[in-house]
Amino acid sequence: MTSADDEHARDAAAPGTGFYGRRKGKPLRALQSQHLAQELPRLQLDLATLGDDLHALFPVPVTSIRLEIGFGGGEHLLAEAARxxxxxFIGAxxxxxxxxxxxxxxxxAGLANVRLHGDDVVPLLDRLPAGALEQIDLLYPDPWPKRRHWKRRFVRPDNLDRFARLLAPGGHFRFATDVEDYAAWTLRHLIADARFDWTARVADDWRRPFAGWPGTRYEAKALREGRTPGYYEFRRI
Structure with missing residues (x-):
């Protein structure tokens, strides 16, 4: 259940961006505040100085770059980076x-292959160089179930244009949700877009989690409440 303040916050959009929702929740624990103050500056991307070679963002050699949009508490992002x-990995x-x-x-965890963007992801998407990403993950995004809010869903034509620009040929866009309507919405948009190919061939392909899937808090909540998650993967043609 959400409070009236939560609903108001969710209805408020940052002007000129793609972000809708709250910026802050419960007060941070002391250690979290310490890490945020001391460690985030070296992990945070600076859009003003972001160059065309994303590999240079990391102090260790990396062969490719992946982006996770809306990583929540970072369960999936950190598990993938460790694996x-x-x-x-860039997490927004x-x-x-x-x-x-x-x-x-x-x-x-001592992870050297992760960088963070702690703000609306759209300016980041517009700043990243074309064809720079091997994979984009959008996992359990806000479904905005009310019809008048559907325009706020992140899967929409302008953002698909951004994904198509950023993904290298053969790159993948992965989407997970427990909301049947949002799954259908996403499939309608992606199937109609000639730049993407849905990789599923049978129903079990989208009923099974992605390889190495560690689970997320949102998935656990969905399962507790009797909703069935779906996992959808699209290849950039």
Whole structure:
């Protein structure tokens, strides 16, 4: 259940951006605040100085770059970074509490292949060089279930244009949701877009989690409440 203040915050958009929702939640724990103040500056991307070679963002050699949009508490982002130390990961999340948790997790795990963008992702998408990404993950985004709010859903034509520009040929866009209507919405948009190919061939392809899937808090909540998650993958042609 959300409070009236939460609903108001969700209805408020940052002018000229793609972000809708709260920026802050519960007060941060002392250690999270410490990591945020001391460690985030070295992990945070600076859009003003972002160059065309994204590999240079990382102090270790990486063969390719992946982006996760709206990483929540960072469970999936950090698990993937630990599983693929030779791949560079960029995580974008506008919710301060999620950024704080991910920052603490990166420091505690000693991950050198993760960088963060703690703000609206659209300016980042517009700043990244074309064809720079191997993969984009959008996992359990806000479904905006009310019809009048559908325009706020992140899967929409302007953002698909951004994905198509950023993904290298053969790159992948992965989407997960437990909301049947949002799954159908996403499939309608992606199937109609000649730049993407849905990789599923049978129903089990989208009913099964992605390889190495660690789960997320949103998935756990969906399962507790009896909703069935779906996992959708699209290849950039």
């Amino acid at each position: 693929h130390p030779g791949i560079g 999340e506008a919710f301060v509490n999620g950024v704080a948790k991910a920052t603490a997790g990166i420091v505690e």
